[in-house]
Amino acid sequence: MTFAAQILTLYPEMFPGPLGISLAGRALADGRWSCSPIQIRDFAEDKHKSVDDTPAGGGAGMVLRADVLARAVDHALEAQPNAPLLAMTPRGRPLSQTRVRDLAAGPGVSILCGRFEGFDQRLFDARPIEEVSIGDYVLSGGEIGAFALLDACIRLLPGVMGAASSGEEESFEDGLLEYPHYTRPQIWEGRTIPEVLRSGDHAKIAAWRKAKAEEITRSRRPDLWERHRGVPDRSPSGARRETKED
Template sequence: MTFAAQILTLYPEMFPGPLGTSLAGRALGEGTWSCDPIQIRDFATDKHKSVDDTPAGGGAGMVMRADVLARAVDDAMTRQPDAPVLAMTPRGEPLTQALVREIATGPGVTILCGRFEGMDERLFEARPIREVSIGDYILSGGETAAIVLLDACIRLLPGVMGAASSGDEESFESGLLEYPHYTRPNDWEGRTIPQVLRSGDHAKIAAWRQAMAEDHTRLRRPDLWERHSDVRDQSPSGAQRQTKEKRA
């Protein structure tokens, strides 16, 4: 089944963009996924194809109109009623690997790309739209964020990465950052590959990789480490285990 991506945007020429190359591009050519950029201006009703207006209450910039966006969203939902509708906004929930996996297992996705100061709040009150953010920074528009989301999803589609296990040990799949990688030459500028990776002992290699993943996560992403530790310290029933101090 083809994973169908609809992108509501003022700049449809940005798609597929980088998604037309490498693994995503090959998958697009093979029909594993489809890319359908939709021009939001096509749903404007005035002669100027206006999609924005001045903010209520005053202020800088312009705001995308709810009526125009709603017509675009309604059209997309008619074309693909089973696909979730996501809006790429800086105030949305963080894009996580868990959310990527959730989207990638579905029939596709409709992505609404914002511009200007944002979108009329009434749109989110009136339509089932999930707001998603790729990070704590501001972009010129939602298109770049949509490309990030789609790239993350496409690589998980069956057959795109080749072996089904290719991404199992990558960063965030287990809640940890990925362990460091090495390849030939064995000696480069006086730096050698860790001996354990040349030992041929698969159990020791697996233990080293796990230890490195934990060390890197604890030092570089304490937020991830805290969540990982919380999950690790839960019993199968979900109850938090008591510490030795509490049991004493």
């Protein structure tokens, strides 16, 4: 089954872009996924092909019109009725590895890329659109977010990564950040590969990797560590976090 990606954008020439090289590019050439950019402006009905207007209530910038976007969205939904429709927006739910795996296991995805000040809210009130964010920052448009989302999905498609287990021990797969990696040369600038990784003892190696993953997660991402542990924990500095029970 081919994973079908539709991207609704004002800049269809951006796609497949970086997704046309490396793993994703080879998978595209092999037919493991398809890329279908949709020009939003094609669904404007005035002679100027207008897609935006000034914000109601005043303010800077322009807002993408609900009527134009709805026609584009309806076209995408008709073409792929079983694929979820996502909109890239900073106010969306943060994209997680769990959600990526769910999407990669499905028939594909349609992605709506915003520009300017964003979308007319009535579009989300009227259509089944899942708002998604790739981080707490603002980009010029949703296309960069779409690249990130699609790359995360495509690499998980069957046959894209070499070994079937390649994606099983990565960051976020078990709620932790990934352990450190090493390779030859054994000694580099006076730094040596940890002895346990040269021991050949698979049980000790697994235990070391788990301990390192927990250590890194706790120090760098205490939010992930607390979710992994299921209880509040100490901050990286060692001070216990305040809770309502304290």
